Amino acid sequence: MTTAFPILLSEEEIRKLLSTIPDPEIPVITISDLGVLRQIQWNGDELEVSITPTYSGCPAMKMIEQDILALLKEKGIEKAKVVLVYSPAWTTDWISAEAKEKLRVYGIAPPQHTSVDKGALIGKPKHLACPRCKSEHVEMISQFGSTACKALYKCLDCLEPFDYFKCI
Amino acid sequence: MKNEGLFNYLLRLADTNLILGHRLSEWCGHAPYLEEDIAMANIALDMIGQANALFQYAAKTEAKGRTEDDLAYMRNEREFVNTLLSEQPNGDFAMTIVRQFLSDVFDFHFYESLKSSKDEMLSALAVKGHKEVTYHLRHTTAWMERLGDGTEESHSRLQKALNELWCYTDDLFELNEGDKRLVKEGIAVDPASIQNAWIKTVDDVLAKAKLVKPAGVWQQKGSREGIHSEHLGFLLAEMQHLHRAYPQAQW
Incomplete structure (x- = not known):
């Protein structure tokens, strides 16, 4: 039918x-x-x-x-x-905890702050850890990464570079 | 046209973002090193994205069937109302950084103020733009301090760029009669209201960068009425060529 x-x-x-x-x-x-x-x-x-x-x-x-x-x-x-649509403006706060874990497993350090925290945009993330070895001994290589939403870091322990999903 | 003032105001914002975004994109593949190449392209992308949203809104406001592409690619030099600063050539890396820094400081304070526009769409775009420009400003501020307070050569190149570009800074704050009406209606930002904040931010960074603010410089203006430096025509010729030669081109 x-x-x-x-x-x-x-x-x-x-x-x-x-x-x-x-x-x-x-x-x-x-x-x-x-x-x-x-x-x-x-x-x-x-x-x-x-x-x-x-x-x-x-x-x-x-x-x-x-x-x-x-x-x-x-x-x-x-x-x-x-x-x-542009309002409300997108924020990393909308990414669920589950999705953040998926990002980490994929090799992208998930956003660390809430966008309310001013440090999110202008300072170093507080507890940014290497997505592979979880060391917090990391350093920024570049504020800008392979896509608009990411910055580039490297781990000083396992020496691997990694993407960080920056907070906005 | 009923909304002519708003349409023209949107063009001012869209054109400035498009032209400066295009200038930055010229660095793609040529920046001093890979990470900076990516940074330039990222900032360019944000600016062209903002321009796109503003052009779409302008096209809708005009309501004559033009699209964002028509506005970006089918208008001539005298119809563009971008700031004089945005169209200045890239020059050396110092010139690009100083141009971007002066512009980022302006946008940072401008968007902050535009957030409270009574026009919902402008307010929404300002919230988004402010987040992005905050990040850009952090990048250009770091370069200003690093190069200004760096080697003798980096310092002198930055100071030279600052001296050359300073004559275009008053032009950032120009407004026309239509803009003044929109300011009264609470839609547009009165540039004079952010001028002190702009000066303070610039002064703070110049002090840290050990650079001297040029004084008594004759100021070139006119962009708000579509009067440009000789550089805009060349930029448009390159930027618009493909679209004009192949009007239906898609990829």
Whole structure:
């Protein structure tokens, strides 16, 4: 039996579905873990998904948009649009404890502060530890790393360089 | 047009971010060492990202069917209202750092103030921009101190760059009649209100960097009305070439 309209999924079901989409740069966490996926809303028969950029110039946003539309299409939802929202501004506070552990296992030191702590942006993170050997004997190589959201550090004990997910 | 003042104000902010972001991107592959190359590209990306959001909002405000790309790539020199400082050539690394530092200090105080704009979108973009520029300013401040209080050569190059660029600093604080109306409405920032904070931050860093603030310098202005130095035209020719030659180009 075919129906004239696709069976519409509820907003909650769609959230669950879209929550499986990995971040294009850091595939061990999802766009939901990261806090990039915001509102999901049916406006009549059109689905509107809002996402927020981590950094203004994050080049992954376009890809995330395409991933969302492709997955929705696969589930029969053709009439959908993705909108970028800027408020509230994204913060590393939205990354869950579970996702932070996934980052660490992947080799990226997770953000250490809450964004409320001023030291987060302008000082050295308090208890930044090497994601491999957990030594806190580390040093910054560069404030800027391979993506807008990361800085580059090295461990002075195991001597490995590593990415640090900076706090904003 | 009903929102002409706001549209033009958004162009001022977007153009400045785009042009300075483009200038920084010219360092990509040429910076003194790899980490700095990445830093420059990162800062450029933030600025061009901010420009993109501002252009989108400007296009929506204008409501004439133009897109952010039309605004960035299809306007001519005299239609651009970016600051004179943002369009100055990269020069040596000292010149780039001084230009970026002076601009970051301005943006830092500007965004702080713009956060309380009555325009919701501007306020949201200011919150985001402020987080990013705080990080940029930390980077450029570190370079100012390191090079200013460094070797004889690094010090003299920084001082020379400061002397050359100082004549474009008053231009940062210019506003036109439309801006003045937006200030009254609580939408725009009155640049005069952040001038003292700008001077104080700059003075503090120059003192630590053992640099001397140029005094009695004749000030070049005009960018708020679209009057530019000779450098902008060349920049636009390069930046806009591909889009104009192949209008539907995608990658």
